Amino acid sequence: xxxxxxxxxxxxxxxxxxxxxxxxxxxxxxxxxxxxxxxxxxxxxxxxxxxxxxxxxxxxxxxxxxxxxxxxxxxxxxxxxxxxxxxxxxxxxxxxxxxxxxxxxxxxxxxxxxxxxxxxxxxxxxxxxxxxxxxxxxxxxxxxxxxxxxxxxxxxxxxxxxxxxxxxxxxxxxxxxxxxxxxxxxxxxxxxxxxxxxxxxxxxxxxxxxxxxxxxxxxxxxxxxxxxxxxxxxxxxxxxxxxxxxxxxxxxxxxxxxxxxxxxxxxxxxxxxxxxxxxxxxxxxxxxxxxxxxxxxxxxxxxxxxxxxxxxxxxxxxxxxxxxxxxxxxxxxxxxxxxxxxxxxxxxxxxxxxxxxxxxxxxxxxxxxxxxxxxxxxxxxxxxxxxxxxxxxxxxxxxxxxxxxxxxxxxxxxxxxxxxxxxxxxxxxxxxxxxxxxxxxxxxxxxxxxxxxxxxxxxxxxxxxxxxxxxxxxxxxxxx
Ligand code: NAP
Numbered sequence: 001x002x003x004x005x006x007x008x009x010x011x012x013x014x015x016x017x018x019x020x021x022x023x024x025x026x027x028x029x030x031x032x033x034x035x036x037x038x039x040x041x042x043x044x045x046x047x048x049x050x051x052x053x054x055x056x057x058x059x060x061x062x063x064x065x066x067x068x069x070x071x072x073x074x075x076x077x078x079x080x081x082x083x084x085x086x087x088x089x090x091x092x093x094x095x096x097x098x099x100x101x102x103x104x105x106x107x108x109x110x111x112x113x114x115x116x117x118x119x120x121x122x123x124x125x126x127x128x129x130x131x132x133x134x135x136x137x138x139x140x141x142x143x144x145x146x147x148x149x150x151x152x153x154x155x156x157x158x159x160x161x162x163x164x165x166x167x168x169x170x171x172x173x174x175x176x177x178x179x180x181x182x183x184x185x186x187x188x189x190x191x192x193x194x195x196x197x198x199x200x201x202x203x204x205x206x207x208x209x210x211x212x213x214x215x216x217x218x219x220x221x222x223x224x225x226x227x228x229x230x231x232x233x234x235x236x237x238x239x240x241x242x243x244x245x246x247x248x249x250x251x252x253x254x255x256x257x258x259x260x261x262x263x264x265x266x267x268x269x270x271x272x273x274x275x276x277x278x279x280x281x282x283x284x285x286x287x288x289x290x291x292x293x294x295x296x297x298x299x300x301x302x303x304x305x306x307x308x309x310x311x312x313x314x315x316x317x318x319x320x321x322x323x324x325x326x327x328x329x330x331x332x333x334x335x336x337x338x339x340x341x342x343x344x345x346x347x348x349x350x351x352x353x354x355x356x357x358x359x360x361x362x363x364x365x366x367x368x369x370x371x372x373x374x375x376x377x378x379x380x381x382x383x384x385x386x387x388x389x390x391x392x393x394x395x396x397x398x399x400x401x402x403x404x405x406x407x408x409x410x411x412x413x414x415x416x417x418x419x420x421x422x423x424x425x426x427x428x429x430x431x432x433x434x435x436x437x438x439x440x441x442x443x444x445x446x447x448x449x450x451x452x453x454x455x456x457x458x459x460x461x462x463x464x465x466x467x468x469x470x471x472x473x474x475x476x477x478x479x480x
Contacts (some may be wrong), residue, residue, distance in 0.1 A: 017174050022088035022353040023308055024121060027413040031174040031199045034110035034205050039166070041087035042195045044139045046164040049192035054134045058113035061160055065109035068156075069102035071194045072148075078396045079148060079179060086173045086272030087144045088353065090308040090318040091177055093271060096355040099151035107436035108457065112160035115454040116461065118144060126469040132461040134162030135238075136214030141168045141204055141228060144319055145274045147176035150219045153434065155184070155194065157457035162194040163214075165348070168207070170220075172320065174198050205231040214458055215239065219276075221447050240459050240473035242441060244373045245276045245401030245425070247432060248394035250416065251292055252282040252407040259405040259429075264379065267404065267431035269303050269357065272315055275325075276446075277402040277425070277432045281363070286383045293361050293381060297343045300379060302358040305348070315356035318354040318376055319461030327376035330368035334360055334380075337472035338369045344377070373399065387416070395422045401446035424450075 003239040026243035034042075051421070053061075081093025089097070116132040138158050142150045151167060151269060158165050169177035181196040199207070201224070208216050208231040218228045219242040232239040249267060251260050267279030284292045308316030318324040324347070331345050344358030361381040363369045369380040384390035394403060404422035405413040414427035424442040425432050434440040450456050 017171060019086050019172060020177060020320070021174045022319055022321075023084075025299075025321075025351045025353075029086060029175060030408050031178075031198055033200065036161070036199070036203045039168075039199050039203065039207050040210050040212075041198045041265060042166055042192070042197060043081035043137060043210050044394075045192040046166055046195060047212040049190045050134070050136055050162075050164040053159075056162070058116075058160070060164070061356060062109040062112070064188040065105045065156060065160060068125070068184055068189070069105035069109070071183050071186050072098050072102040072105065075183065076178075077320060079176075079183075081092055081180055082175050083147050083173070084308050084316070086175055087147060087319045088308055089147075089271065090313045090316045092311060093316075097146055097149050101148045101156075104149075104156045104436045104452075106151045108156040108160045108272065111136040112157065112457060115457045116185070122298065123339075123467075126467045126473075128465065128467050131464050131466055132161070132320060132458065133464055135165060135178055135460055135462050137164045137212055138460050139166050139168065139204075139207060139213050139216040141201075141216065141218040141220065143223070144154070144173045145271055145276075147173040149182060149434075151177075151180050153436075153440070153451050154217050155180075156174070156436075157451075158460055159184075159189060159194070161457055161461050162417060166207070166213070167194070167196045168199045168201075168204060169197075169201070169445050188218060204228065205336060207236050208232055208237065210462075213237070213293040214397045217449075217451075218242070225445075225447060238443075238460070240451070240453060241447035242276070242449075243401075243445060244399060244400045245275055245278075245446050246397050247404070248278045248281045248283055248397065248421070249279045249404040249406060250384075250387075250390040250394055250421075251282060252390070252405070252409075252412065253285040253287050255406045257288060257291045257295050257348065261292060261299040263404075263406060263429060263431055264296060265299035265303070268379045269315065269377055270433075272318060272433065273376050274319060278432070279379070279431060280406065281380050281382055281394070281397075283369070283382045283384050283393050285387065285390060289381065289383045290360070292357070293342060296381065299361050300343055300377075301361050301414060305356055306353055315357060316379060318355050319353065321353045323375065324355050327378060329372060330372060330374050331358060331360065331378055334363065334367040334369040337364070339363050339367050339369055339380075342381075381463040387412075391416065395440045398445040400424065400443035401441075402427070404428070404430070404432060 215238040306313035342359040344356035363380040402423040417426035439450040439455040
């Protein structure tokens with residue numbers, strides 16, 4: 001393998017990055033950022049490393065990914081602690097996230113060969129088959145909310161397909177970004193093939209345009225998606241976008257109300273409400289709105305704010321004071337426009353980025369809780385006349401990531417989930433989650449392309465048609 005490229009860290013040209021612990025407001029470590037020249041040098045070296053990595057067998061790459069899974073499990077508590085310090089995730093959630101990354105590595109290590117096996121096609125006469133070649137270096141632009149999972153979700157299949165990757169992580173999780181690089185290098189991923197770049201988002205466009213970058217995958221907000229897609233389009237490069245969501249759960253009149261509220265609260269409170277697939281809008285058939293409100297308040301009340309490093313804490317801080325203030329603005333603005341506050345809704349007097357579990361009802365169009373993505377622990381209850389009206393409201397959103405149906409009638413739930421809801425994922429009687437075995441992604445402003453499963457690993461490959469025929473049987477065709 002090629003030697004690791006030297007990435008110089010300019011002392012004067014760029015400001016240092018500093019993390020802040022959102023639970024305490026205390027400043028954390030300083031990190032030296034990379035420059036765009038560093039990033040371009042890394043892209044060139046990654047391309048050279050890719051030319052060797054792509055020739056390894058699936059078995060050889062699989063051994064590296066299995067090792068990465070072992071290292072993740074061995075370092076679980078340390079990695080979880082790092083996430084807690086940088087973005088406030090509870091230690092329990094951080095451990096579970098690290099385990100999920102290990103599972104992802106194992107899954108793609110074991111299934112990439114099957115997902116990318118040649119596919120013979122009977123065209124009568126010549127031998128024909130479809131084969132999947134890696135495409136090169138994928139730039140991964142990632143968010144802070146699942147600092148490890150978002151990266152492994154993209155990296156494990158990309159590496160197993162034979163690609164290389166450069167990671168530009170969110171600016172508030174540089175320690176996590178560097179730890180991921182370290183885990184993969186310890187596992188045997190060639191150093192140049194996967195690099196973390198502590199790069200400002202203003203330099204992403206220039207890096208996308210670099211000739212050594214083949215494609216880009218972004219998980220993040222709609223504005224970031226728009227600018228990454230624009231840059232990729234300007235140089236005709238493939239992109240996958242995993243963007244925001246305002247997931248709707250339709251609560252039907254036949255549902256067990258207590259059980260439905262528990263699923264709804266779980267869906268809302270994933271990662272303190274800071275998840276693209278957190279349930280955000282609970283669209284409830286009017287005849288059961290009042291009992292559902294009561295049950296939802298009880299279910300949400302159980303998410304008490306607490307020290308994220310303590311076992312059993314269900315709600316830690318928000319990722320930053322700025323994010324907390326934005327959530328509070330959305331709540332206050334919704335109330336000013338007619339929403340009714342049932343729980344929470346005030347900023348506690350304590351240092352750090354804290355926001356309590358909050359329930360709003362009478363949520364209507366024109367209110368931020370109805371129209372915008374609220375990225376925090378705020379459940380919005382919206383009344384609907386009946387099933388058809390609930391489906392209409394659920395689909396009346398610019399987003400289409402996850403969705404759910406809460407009902408006692410599984411046939412009804414199956415029909416609504418599979419045929420009616422405009423979303424990339426639709427779950428009946430459970431909260432939406434990603435899984436290495438099933439495709440993950442959205443429609444509308446939630447993005448395009450898929451991660452996970454065979455669909456995900458085939459996003460960043462050249463799907464190539466091959467015909468093989470003896471020369472003496474050649475017969476040209478005049479039609480394209
Ligand atoms: P964000 O501001 O879009 O940041 C995500 C990443 O994009 C960061 O690395 C960020 O870098 C970078 N970035 C921001 N603006 C950019 C630009 N104009 N050009 C290129 N890169 C840019 O999103 P966030 O606030 O961190 O994350 C929350 C959002 O992500 C929510 O909308 C959430 O729903 C969505 N999300 C979606 C999924 C999914 O799978 N669909 C999963 C998780 C989160 P800097 O940090 O340096 O600005």
